[in-house]
Amino acid sequence: MPFCAIDFGTSNSAVAVPDGAGAMRLVELEPGQRTMPTAVFYFSEGPHDADGPPRAFGRAAVAAYVEGHDGRLMRSMKSILGSSLIDQTTDVGGGRGARYSDIVAGYLKRLRRLAGEPARAVLGRPVFFVDGEPARDAAAQAQLEACARAVGFTDVQFQYEPIAAAFDFEQQAIREGRGEQIVLVADIGGGTSDFSIVRVGPERAQRLARRDDILASHGVHIAGTDFDRHIELAGLLQAFGYKATGPSGRELPSGLYFDLATWHLINTCYAPLRVAEWRGMKSWFSDVRQHARLMTVLEERLGHELAARAEGAKIAVSGGADTTVDLSHVEAGLVLPLSERTAVDALRADLDRIISTAHETVALAGLAPRQINALYFTGGSTGLRLLVDGMAAGFPRALRVTGDRFASVATGLGLHAQRLFAKA
Structure with missing residues (x-):
């Protein structure tokens, strides 16, 4: 079959x-x-x-x-x-x-x-x-x-998924003539950051039962879509009123902004009652331009496009360069700068949690970082230099290998x- x-x-x-x-x-x-x-x-x-x-x-x-x-x-x-x-x-x-x-x-x-x-x-x-x-x-x-x-x-x-990636790494290592190794697989995709520690090698690859070779698996529900959300909140949505203080001295409600930055919740922002509520909140804004931009996004249903531009900005700064985000589709001439520093500050807590989870996985296996022979990176979010460099720094003796970010798991x-x- x-x-x-x-x-x-x-x-x-x-x-x-x-x-x-x-x-x-x-x-x-x-x-x-x-x-x-x-x-x-x-x-x-x-x-x-x-x-x-x-x-x-x-x-x-x-x-x-x-x-x-x-x-x-x-x-x-x-x-x-x-x-x-x-x-x-x-x-x-x-x-x-x-x-x-x-x-x-x-x-x-x-x-x-x-x-x-x-x-x-x-x-x-x-x-x-x-x-x-x-x-x-x-x-x-x-x-x-x-x-x-x-x-x-x-x-x-x-x-x-990270165990599947380990099998892909194993085949690559065999082709390159490497012997038995202990590999820490970091599969950091759009929704989760997953880690497995697997013993791989030419002889072990022939076995169907590999349970004894899987030393530990662990993960955390933080990854690329979370990065996009934090970039959008810190780098884009503040121009639309997020974290702004109104004439009353109180910060504007944040719930709508969080939903606008979360893919599967964006559509809820377009509900007629919700749009009408925020249309009536113009007096809550100290900067009426921010209210006008927000209403344009809600009334013209531009939330998904805004999220896509945040994702693009994340990719642009992932290699360490500053960038700009063109939002002229919302307001003529609106271009927002996004620096690597802003991105680092926005992502720091998530990056630290992911790196910490990698070390927790090693501890679950009863190993020390020096016993890890190789780090194998896969998943779309491993294109983020800050994350990969930060993780590799904790395993200075390990060979650093990057797989096909989008296909290693499937392979x-x-x-x-x-x-x-x-x-x-």
Whole structure:
């Protein structure tokens, strides 16, 4: 029976399938692309087909939004798993509603179709979908499995994403002639920062059972989307009234601003009653320009575009340079500076927590930092120089290796799927 491996990521997804020659390959999910943004755009108009309402996926979904089509862009769907939102219905435009579980299932159905509609799959999962709440964490995996089964998968297995990345590192190390090593895998993506310490090597790679080689796994629900939110709050939304003090001497309410900076909550800011409430709060602002900018965002539904520009600004400063953010679509001539220092200050607490979690993982394995032979970085957020340099500083003896930031997990999941299913 055919099988596949799916890395269903917060920001990007990838799929591996057998190549027919005894190995695995990554599927071309879009023309020339082996990864696809985890994004769905629901069009407000158009007839339903056998798959449901008219939709676009991946880069086409983002393009539909940027081009101004009427509808709803959905991103960061993985963040919904383990929450009560999964069973709720959300407005997707044109008077239509969709359950969040159906949105996740629809995206998985797209991936399954591109993989050739296999019946068996290994799905990656973070070490923790939800921090410190085992019941919700178990519910998140159960919800993801239910979505996978709903679209035709009959055999669904799971593997931790950082362990899958360790398998990818192992193959690379074998090709380079390296022997047995203890590797700390840092998989820092859009929604979670996950760590595993795994013993790898040429002889161990032949085993299907690798439980004894997995020395520790740990994680924290802080990653790229959190970075984007902090950058937006610190670098952009203060020009719209966030943290501003009104004529009364009191700080403006912050709830709306937090929702504007959180992808899956942005749409709640456009509710008519909420917009009307903030329209009537003009006198609360000392700077009426800030109120005018905020109302433009709310009334013209520019929240997702604002979040996208915050993400772009994060990427621009990730290498250590200052940048500017063009917001002329909100107000003519509005360009905001964003310095690396502002970014560092905004992200410091998150970066420190992630680095601390890496060291906690080492302690869970009963090891000292000097016993780690290699650091393997994967996940989109490992492009952030401040984070990678800060983590590497704690392991000065370890070889620093950067994998494919968007495909290492899928490649490793494919290796695991092959071991599970190829001879079944």
